Amino acid sequence: xxxxxxxxxxxxxxxxxxxxxxxxxxxxxxxxxxxxxxxxxxxxxxxxxxxxxxxxxxxxxxxxxxxxxxxxxxxxxxxxxxxxxxxxxxxxxxxxxxxxxxxxxxxxxxxxxxxxxxxxxxxxxxxxxxxxxxxxxxxxxxxxxxxxxxxxxxxxxxxxxxxxxxxxxxxxxxxxxxxxxxxxxxxxxxxxxxxxxxxxxxxxxxxxxxxxxxxxxxxxxxxxxxxxxxxxxxxxxxxxxxxxxxxxxxxxxxxxxxxxxxxxxxxxxxxxxxxxxxxxxxxxxx
Amino acid sequence: xxxxxxxxxxxxxxxxxxxxxxxxxxxxxxxxxxxxxxxxxxxxxxxxxxxxxxxxxxxxxxxxxxxxxxxxxxxxxxxxxxxxxxxxxxxxxxxxxxxxxxxxxxxxxxxxxxxxxxxxxxxxxxxxxxxxxxxxxxxxxxxxxxxxxxxxxxxxxxxxxxxxxxxxxxxxxxxxxxxxxxxxxxxxxxxxxxxxxxxxxxxxxxxxxxxxxxxxxxxxxxxxxxxxxxxxxxxxxxxxxxxxxxxxxxxxxxxxxxxxxxxxxxxxxxxxxxxxxxxxxxxxxxxxxxxxxxxxxxx
Numbered sequence: 356x357x358x359x360x361x362x363x364x365x366x367x368x369x370x371x372x373x374x375x376x377x378x379x380x381x382x383x384x385x386x387x388x389x390x391x392x393x394x395x396x397x398x399x400x401x402x403x404x405x406x407x408x409x410x411x412x413x414x415x416x417x418x419x420x421x422x423x424x425x426x427x428x429x430x431x432x433x434x435x436x437x438x439x440x441x442x443x444x445x446x447x448x449x450x451x452x453x454x455x456x457x458x459x460x461x462x463x464x465x466x467x468x469x470x471x472x473x474x475x476x477x478x479x480x481x482x483x484x485x486x487x488x489x490x491x492x493x494x495x496x497x498x499x500x501x502x503x504x505x506x507x508x509x510x511x512x513x514x515x516x517x518x519x520x521x522x523x524x525x526x527x528x529x530x531x532x533x534x535x536x537x538x539x540x541x542x543x544x545x546x547x548x549x550x551x552x553x554x555x556x557x558x559x560x561x562x563x564x565x566x567x568x569x570x571x572x573x574x575x576x577x578x579x580x581x582x583x584x585x586x587x588x589x590x591x592x593x594x595x596x597x598x599x600x601x602x603x604x605x606x607x608x609x610x611x612x613x614x615x616x617x618x619x620x621x622x623x624x625x626x627x628x629x630x631x632x633x634x635x636x637x638x639x640x641x
Numbered sequence: 642x643x644x645x646x647x648x649x650x651x652x653x654x655x656x657x658x659x660x661x662x663x664x665x666x667x668x669x670x671x672x673x674x675x676x677x678x679x680x681x682x683x684x685x686x687x688x689x690x691x692x693x694x695x696x697x698x699x700x701x702x703x704x705x706x707x708x709x710x711x712x713x714x715x716x717x718x719x720x721x722x723x724x725x726x727x728x729x730x731x732x733x734x735x736x737x738x739x740x741x742x743x744x745x746x747x748x749x750x751x752x753x754x755x756x757x758x759x760x761x762x763x764x765x766x767x768x769x770x771x772x773x774x775x776x777x778x779x780x781x782x783x784x785x786x787x788x789x790x791x792x793x794x795x796x797x798x799x800x801x802x803x804x805x806x807x808x809x810x811x812x813x814x815x816x817x818x819x820x821x822x823x824x825x826x827x828x829x830x831x832x833x834x835x836x837x838x839x840x841x842x843x844x845x846x847x848x849x850x851x852x853x854x855x856x857x858x859x860x861x862x863x864x865x866x867x868x869x870x871x872x873x874x875x876x877x878x879x880x881x882x883x884x885x886x887x888x889x890x891x892x893x894x895x896x897x898x899x900x901x902x903x904x905x906x907x908x909x910x911x912x913x914x915x916x917x918x919x920x921x922x923x924x925x926x927x928x929x930x931x932x933x934x935x936x937x938x939x940x
Contacts, residue, residue: 470826477822493829550827
């Protein structure tokens, strides 16, 4: 476990500008600008408000678990953070979201840069039905890594990072769909890492996997801690307890879910401020 | 879901009935196909035995009453018309499908799809009629008589373009939607989304769409009968009047006797073999498609 998150994102790849942008400003320090700041974020689909006035500050290099009952808007909150919400019909986001201080809801926000900086992992592993190599290569080409050798270098690096290199090094041309579910999910994580993001949004990345494959992903999240700021949506409280540094609990209210409690893991599990939090965490813990 | 209907009262007999009915339906459908093929083969046998399959290819001409049975010019005409129609319709249909998937807004797309469906629903005899009175005279001004391989291919292309466009649109749209969030999350450009993800992913399905259209073009009778000219000869140029296998059967079946009749059945058999081959190919492609994307079907 990396209890003390210190890592230099710029040193992630030899030549940190490989994929176009510099990460130098995001070197974490104890009291540096938070990775992600949400202030009074309200999300509505058409006229139905799903999230109301959510405010959060996520520190750099930490793993934050986003908990809450099904349908309380955890995924919606995640999708606001890389503006994937733009693609969803009738979705309106109000409030203020900042990624390393930069207002990402502003009209002038460069979506390409934002989404490169804020990677996303979906619940269902979604590699392109192309070759393993192509899955990593395609985003790299798109983001201007023209040198094939450099692409291969990054590919090996990220596949090693997710523990997939030994398993696939001899069959990079094989279709990504020939991998197992857990391997596919790790490939997707590698694909996101290839773009050298600062923040990773993970939407229940283990829930479609068997416990062993899921455990492997969980271990991986632990390994990525410190190097990336991670937001992890999960229903698995054990998982939150094992990997999260901070825990945020969203709770559905009649007029949209609100943030019930946000605290470091030890605090929220042992001494929750809110009665509901205690009930939820204990009740669901069995 | 647990049904609330009182099916538990007699589940056994209903299930049995359903099973019998389904088996009967399946047996009838399969049986008809087998009978059809058996009948075609049986009727073709006299020609194949007495004239011989080689003679069907090498005879100098098609004069069935004088015992000359050259099928090859008509095979060439059929294939030529179908391939030319495909060459015209495939790029057009794909371009329309791409436009509908990528660029058209919701309303424009709805209008377009409705129009294409209408076009696809026009009976071929009407298209043939239009070709005869509108298209053939135009070609005739260039190269008499106008009824020709080109005329048939053009009308056929018009006929299969909406089918290709509509089917490809469905395929492309599904692929585009499946990967929309992924490509957006990776900040891929619109161009990369369409041309580096959606098209490669949809390729097997697009190929089977194309084969389906080719099958339709090969089997089409009425249009070809009306505008191709029906002269049995090798298609020397685009404007040569030609006769397809299908038109040949339709034209001569009414008065054909003995070997002549049997020779027509041989041409039917040839068509069936070509169509069967195409469907076999489609099945192979679709199977390959599924093997490539098992997750899609499991989800």
